[in-house]
Amino acid sequence: MARAAQPPATIELAQVLDRGTTRAVALWLEVVPDPVEREEQIAALTPEHLRVLDGLLDAETGEELVSTLDPLAAGELLIGIGVPTAGLILNELNTDLAADILRELPPDDRETLLSAVPADQALVLRGLLSWPEHSSAAHMIPDVLTVEAQSTAAAAIDSVRSGAAHLRADSQSGGYVYVVDGNGRLGGVVAFRALVLAPADALVADLMDDDVLAVSPLDDPEKSARLLLDHRLLAIPVVDGERRILGIITADAAADIAEEEATEDAERQGGSQPLDVPYLRASPWLLWRKRVVWLLVLFVAEAYTSSVLQAFEDELEAVVVLAFFIPLLIGTGGNTGTQITSTLVRAMATGQVRLRNIGRVVVKELSTAGLIAVAMAGAGLIRAFTLGVGWQIMLVVSLSLAAIVLWAALIASILPLLLQKTRVDPAVVSAPMIATIVDGTGLLIYFLIAKALLPELAGL
Amino acid sequence: MARAAQPPATIELAQVLDRGTTRAVALWLEVVPDPVEREEQIAALTPEHLRVLDGLLDAETGEELVSTLDPLAAGELLIGIGVPTAGLILNELNTDLAADILRELPPDDRETLLSAVPADQALVLRGLLSWPEHSSAAHMIPDVLTVEAQSTAAAAIDSVRSGAAHLRADSQSGGYVYVVDGNGRLGGVVAFRALVLAPADALVADLMDDDVLAVSPLDDPEKSARLLLDHRLLAIPVVDGERRILGIITADAAADIAEEEATEDAERQGGSQPLDVPYLRASPWLLWRKRVVWLLVLFVAEAYTSSVLQAFEDELEAVVVLAFFIPLLIGTGGNTGTQITSTLVRAMATGQVRLRNIGRVVVKELSTAGLIAVAMAGAGLIRAFTLGVGWQIMLVVSLSLAAIVLWAALIASILPLLLQKTRVDPAVVSAPMIATIVDGTGLLIYFLIAKALLPELAGL
Numbered sequence: 001m002a003r004a005a006q007p008p009a010t011i012e013l014a015q016v017l018d019r020g021t022t023r024a025v026a027l028w029l030e031v032v033p034d035p036v037e038r039e040e041q042i043a044a045l046t047p048e049h050l051r052v053l054d055g056l057l058d059a060e061t062g063e064e065l066v067s068t069l070d071p072l073a074a075g076e077l078l079i080g081i082g083v084p085t086a087g088l089i090l091n092e093l094n095t096d097l098a099a100d101i102l103r104e105l106p107p108d109d110r111e112t113l114l115s116a117v118p119a120d121q122a123l124v125l126r127g128l129l130s131w132p133e134h135s136s137a138a139h140m141i142p143d144v145l146t147v148e149a150q151s152t153a154a155a156a157i158d159s160v161r162s163g164a165a166h167l168r169a170d171s172q173s174g175g176y177v178y179v180v181d182g183n184g185r186l187g188g189v190v191a192f193r194a195l196v197l198a199p200a201d202a203l204v205a206d207l208m209d210d211d212v213l214a215v216s217p218l219d220d221p222e223k224s225a226r227l228l229l230d231h232r233l234l235a236i237p238v239v240d241g242e243r244r245i246l247g248i249i250t251a252d253a254a255a256d257i258a259e260e261e262a263t264e265d266a267e268r269q270g271g272s273q274p275l276d277v278p279y280l281r282a283s284p285w286l287l288w289r290k291r292v293v294w295l296l297v298l299f300v301a302e303a304y305t306s307s308v309l310q311a312f313e314d315e316l317e318a319v320v321v322l323a324f325f326i327p328l329l330i331g332t333g334g335n336t337g338t339q340i341t342s343t344l345v346r347a348m349a350t351g352q353v354r355l356r357n358i359g360r361v362v363v364k365e366l367s368t369a370g371l372i373a374v375a376m377a378g379a380g381l382i383r384a385f386t387l388g389v390g391w392q393i394m395l396v397v398s399l400s401l402a403a404i405v406l407w408a409a410l411i412a413s414i415l416p417l418l419l420q421k422t423r424v425d426p427a428v429v430s431a432p433m434i435a436t437i438v439d440g441t442g443l444l445i446y447f448l449i450a451k452a453l454l455p456e457l458a459g460l
Numbered sequence: 461m462a463r464a465a466q467p468p469a470t471i472e473l474a475q476v477l478d479r480g481t482t483r484a485v486a487l488w489l490e491v492v493p494d495p496v497e498r499e500e501q502i503a504a505l506t507p508e509h510l511r512v513l514d515g516l517l518d519a520e521t522g523e524e525l526v527s528t529l530d531p532l533a534a535g536e537l538l539i540g541i542g543v544p545t546a547g548l549i550l551n552e553l554n555t556d557l558a559a560d561i562l563r564e565l566p567p568d569d570r571e572t573l574l575s576a577v578p579a580d581q582a583l584v585l586r587g588l589l590s591w592p593e594h595s596s597a598a599h600m601i602p603d604v605l606t607v608e609a610q611s612t613a614a615a616a617i618d619s620v621r622s623g624a625a626h627l628r629a630d631s632q633s634g635g636y637v638y639v640v641d642g643n644g645r646l647g648g649v650v651a652f653r654a655l656v657l658a659p660a661d662a663l664v665a666d667l668m669d670d671d672v673l674a675v676s677p678l679d680d681p682e683k684s685a686r687l688l689l690d691h692r693l694l695a696i697p698v699v700d701g702e703r704r705i706l707g708i709i710t711a712d713a714a715a716d717i718a719e720e721e722a723t724e725d726a727e728r729q730g731g732s733q734p735l736d737v738p739y740l741r742a743s744p745w746l747l748w749r750k751r752v753v754w755l756l757v758l759f760v761a762e763a764y765t766s767s768v769l770q771a772f773e774d775e776l777e778a779v780v781v782l783a784f785f786i787p788l789l790i791g792t793g794g795n796t797g798t799q800i801t802s803t804l805v806r807a808m809a810t811g812q813v814r815l816r817n818i819g820r821v822v823v824k825e826l827s828t829a830g831l832i833a834v835a836m837a838g839a840g841l842i843r844a845f846t847l848g849v850g851w852q853i854m855l856v857v858s859l860s861l862a863a864i865v866l867w868a869a870l871i872a873s874i875l876p877l878l879l880q881k882t883r884v885d886p887a888v889v890s891a892p893m894i895a896t897i898v899d900g901t902g903l904l905i906y907f908l909i910a911k912a913l914l915p916e917l918a919g920l
Contacts (some may be wrong), residue, residue, distance in 0.1 A: 030671050035690045036811055064671075068691055097692070121480045161657055175635035175652065181536035192635065196656055197621055211490050211524075211909040229719070230495045231528055232554070232712040234694060252692040255715035259689070262722035263806050269729065270802020270891065271795055279807035281819060284827035291828070292835050298795050299836065303843045310847060316783055322617050323783045327765035328901045330787055334732055334794075335758050342730020342891075346723050347739035351496055357740060363752045367744035368751070371528050375752050376759065387770060431730065431802075431891030432795040439787045 012040040017052040025056045029242050035068045035420075036280075042069075042077055054081035062089035070278050071100040079109050087116025093122075093431045095141045096253050099128040103138075136224040137217035139257060140238045140247030145177040147204055149187055154200035160192070176235050176248075179208045184244040187235060188212055214239045217246055224263050225254035226351055265349055268425065269342060271298065271432035298432050304440040305330075312447045314460045321389050325397050326443065328383070332376055333404040334435030335444040337412035340365055345416050345426050362410070373402035396453050400446040407445060408438045411443030413419055473501040477512040485516045495528045495689045496740075502529075502537055504614045514541040522549035531560045539569050547576025550585075559588040563598075570701035596684040597670050597677035599717060600698045600707030605637045607652050607655075607664055609647055614660035619654070636695050636708075637667045646697060650671055663745040674699045676717075677706055682721050685714035686811055725809055726866050727887065730804060731758065731892035758892050764900040772907045774920045781849050782910055785857050786903065788843070792836055793864040793902040794895030797872035800825055801889050805876050818877045822870070831870030856913050867905060868898045 001217035011031050016024045032038055045053065054223050057065070065073045066089050080099065090098045090113060098117075099152035102110045102125060111128075115121050126140055131137035145295060147156040177195060179188035188208035198207055214237045215224040228236040228251060235248040264274035273290040282290075309316065309326075316323055344361065347353040353361060380401040384394040412434050453459045476488045492498055505513065519523070526534045526549050535841060536563065537545035550573060558577075562585060570589075576581050584602055591597035607616040632849050637655060639648035648668035658667055674697045677685040688696040688711060695708040724734035730832045732767035733750040742750075743790045769776065769786075776783055804821065807813040812823060840861040844854040872894050911917045 033673060033687065033691070034811070036814070053579040058911070094692070149511055157656065192653060192656075196617065196652075211486070213493060218887070227493065229712065229715050232557070232716075234711065251694065251711040251715060252689065255689050255711065255718060256692075258715065258721075259718060259810065262719075262726075263810060266722075266726065266729065266806035267803050269726065270798045270805060272799040272802075275803065277601055278812045279803060280812060280820065282824075284824055286833060287824070287828040288831040291796075292832055295799070295832060295836065299788070299792055299839050299843075302788050302791045306793070307846055309784040309787075313780060313784075317777075317780050320773060320780070323776055323786070324766040324769040324773075326783070326786055327769075327790055327903065328759070328762050330814070331762045331765070331892075331896060332755070332759055334895060335755055336751075336842070338730045338891050339732040339755070340730075343727050343732060343735065343739060346726035350719065350723060351494070352738045353740060360740065364742075364744055364747070368747040371744060371748040372752055372755060376755065377493065379756060379759050383759075383766065386764055412633060431798050431895075432791075435891075435895065436791060437796060439791055443787065 007254045009035075013038075013053075013070050014045060014049055016043070017056070020052060020056070022056050022058070022061070025053070025061055029061060029064055033068075035070070038065070039069055039073045042073065045080075047080075050080045051082075052396070054085050057081065057085055058091070059088040059092040063092040066101070067093055067097055067333045071097075071104045071280075072277060072281060074101045074106045075109070078113060079105070083112060086113055087118075090125075091115050091121050092249075095124060095128065095143060096139055096250075099125055099138070103133065105436075110337075117127040117290055126275050127451045131217060134221065135217060136215050136221045136238055136249060137246060139224075139253050140217075140249050142247040143247050144237070144248055145207055146180045146184075146191070146245065147177055147190075149179050149181065149203070149208065149263060151204045152200065153195050153198040153202045153204065153207065156190075156195050156204050160195070166240040177200040178212070178237055178248075179204055179210075180245065183242075186212060186214060186239050186243045186245050205326075212237070214243070214245075215249070217239075221249075222256050225257035225261075228254040229258060261349065264416065265425075267347065269345060269430050271295075271430035293320040294430075294432070298436045301436045302439060305443055308440055308443045308447070312443075314446060315450065317455060318456050318460065319393075321387075321393055321451070322396075322447075324387065324389075325384070325400075325446070328380075328398070329400055329404055329446050330439040332401060333408040333438035334431075336369065336372065336376075336405045337408035337434035337438050338431040340409055340412035341416055341429050342431065344413065345429060346449045348416060348420060353417075355417055355421055358414070361415050361417065364411035365409045366406065369406050372409075373405040376405050377402040383423050392454055396450045397445075399453075400442075400449050401444050403449065404438065408434070411437055411441075468573050470497075471855040473498075473510055473513075474505060477509045477516070480512060480514050480516070482518070482521070485513070485521055489524055494805070495529075495530070498525065498876055499529055499533045501634040501868050502533065505540075507540075510540045511542075514545050517545055517549070519548040519552040520857065522550040524731065526561070527557055531557075531564045532737060532741060532742075534561045535565045535569070538573060539565070542573060542575045546573050546603070547578075550733050554710075555581075555584060555603060556590065556599055556710075558599070559585055559738070562589060563593065582680045594681065595677060596675050596679040596681045596698055596709060596776065597706060599681050599684075599713050600677075600709050601713075602707040604697070604705050604708055605652070606640045606644075607637055607650075607707065609639050609641065609663070609668065612660065613655050613658040613662045613667065615666065616650075616664050620655070638672070638697055638705055639664055639670075639710075640705065643702075646672060646703050646705050647698050650698075672697070674703070674705075675709070676700075680834060681709075683719050684709055685717040685721075688714040689718060690811070698725065699831065710874055721809065725794040725885075726885040729805060731755075733891035737906065754890075756894045759796050761896045762899060765903055767901055768903045768907070772903075775907060775910065775917050778916050779846075779853075779910070779914060781853055782907075784847065784849075784858075785844070785860075788840075789857070789860055789864055789906050790849060790895075790899040790902045792861060793868040793898035794891075796829065796836075796865050797868035797894035797898050798891040800869060800872035801876055802891065803888050803895050804873065805889060808876060808880060813877075815877055815881055818874070820871050821877065825869045825873035826866065829866050832869075833865040836865050856910045858905075859913075860902075860909050863905050863909065864898065864902045868894070871897055871901075 016028045063402040175192045189212045190208040235252045267274045377398045380398045401424040416429045420426045476484045635652045648669040648670040651674045694711045698706045727734045839857045840858040844857040876889045
């Protein structure tokens, strides 16, 4: 930040509240723009401090504060400062943010706050809360500016002006005005600025773009967000089956949705279930619950490796040196597979790779794996040589590495695409899952090659 | 999408071009909104088809097409259709997008296209291209609407109206107008709509918000994007040392930056270097280059496991059964560590966890690991029992699992935070890296516990 050029001494909110002036709170908001730092300082406040804060926040500074917080923290703050101020702030917030916050609260607290919001806005919020959480409609703001195609620019501005009185003051409409017909059906879009800059008697029909993308209320919010971001729009309308506008999703909400998706995918890729809460708010019990199921599933799957090794017990006893390379071989297989799935799963999440690309993906990955196999076979030869294990073991290790790399690449490139076909999120193909699959099968490959090449094992 | 309710038969661009009408191209844009599908169909065009396309694209449809494509694909298309049309389209595009596309092209092609853009816009583009690629300034659009604080609303609208004539038609300013003093220094921000809706004689100073966040041109673009997204702004100004506005970063550009960061982090987390190109455009050679270095580094690190096993060769020969559990034990350690780093690294990337939280993180993770250790020790006991290895080995396996889980948790929770302290991107603490670190040390733990508890190994 520009203003961080000479870093200001941080101000503690608790000290600001001891000062007890509205101006001091505004200054604090300016000096501490970081949401996480704000949350930490708020979490440290005593009930007395919260009462002081309640007296100092007006709708505007309250909105500026609450809109930056995580919905969970925002909900706690609103409950903490008490009903009248909380209602004012909720009324000032963008409607989608207010709904997000209310959604996170226990039903009792939600009702308490809703009762403090003006009736018309409470009705709108209840409408948003009635949509399923994982729907595009749950993320929209219902504040839409509409005009009719046959209006002149001047008449349209007047109509927007009177319509705007009913809308949130800071409604982030992205500056789009939507053009509807007499039945409220979406027919086009025009930039608010274009309306203002056009001659007063220009027809909206001539200013508008009639090719307007829209989404349905129950569409996957991640898909709607991606559509908006791909087309670099500042808003996308949500329309019902008759193409009547229910609301719009704005670019900042879409960025939020995409961020959350990326976080969930990152967590899944690490072999954990998504936390759904900010990390620092997650208790050890919650972390345990989200992690232990996958760990046990993977443990059971990995337990198979013990059976493979037990099956080759005679071979291991005859040539104990073979055991030295077990972690190296299966580790390399896991690493190769993880490199592929992490890149591929992300490319699928951002829409760059689809199921129909499976042929290209497999060919590309097997070609790459062929090149990598050569490098790893060479590295394996050198490592086995330095351990002084004899040329036959060297050959076994080297060939096994090459085979395991190719095998891991095949599994890792096909599995995420197959899962998507069965409508499972490919992000569940985590690094631990790939490593587990490759471990057992990699051992099989290793011992089969060893049996084929080592004369000592010929009779076993 | 709403319009996908009855999925339309997809239209091939090649067929559209055989039709040869502008209307058909517009229809294609409407039926095929998906950027990747557009890119694939464009990549399949012959030079003849590209010439036809050149004849059919005007500035507007060209902008609608090119703005959805990946910058690499967009650059190839512009070179493919030839200079005059490409210049028109580049002039129509948002300036930050045009600069992104030019940045990806070889210098010769870049000059060819720049020479086709009107001189004033070419100058602006060259200005953007002169900033380092990894700077906030490289992502800004220089089209900013400014007014002075002492203007009335009516005068401000007039000044914006005349200023707007020089700006891109679709400039996505987010509807903000910035308020500057006589020396061009940033003093506030006012919504364009607020200007229009205010009484004509209202002063801008009374309408504006004087607490405006700004960033410096050389600031890390990821930090600037996060600031904008955290505060749910539609644009954030880039200012020089004197707080004069150089341009703005818009919400859609910020979302793009955050998306790219998430993709790079996902690739790093898989133990690969970021590709920097869309997956389907990456050749096997490129994939090989981005992956093989880390694979070899990890191989060398993992090679240490062979030395550990060689050091315990006598123990292995005495109790070969110990080898059965090697993959299971080190696999579980790797999985435990990967779960932690994936969650933690993402929380750090989104700003939810900072270096100063290291104490809370370690306590939280070790508490969680304690709970997990109990579960895994139990699972290990059962698995060892089913293999019929005797109660002493059962005990060794079970205790080793618990110890390895705790050890992996300690490493995985500290390492990303320590790396951030040394200004290395914590995302390089990949799943493969954690697995590799835990493998060798986990084996040590296992054999030390075995030596302590197994009477057969007492003399070795």
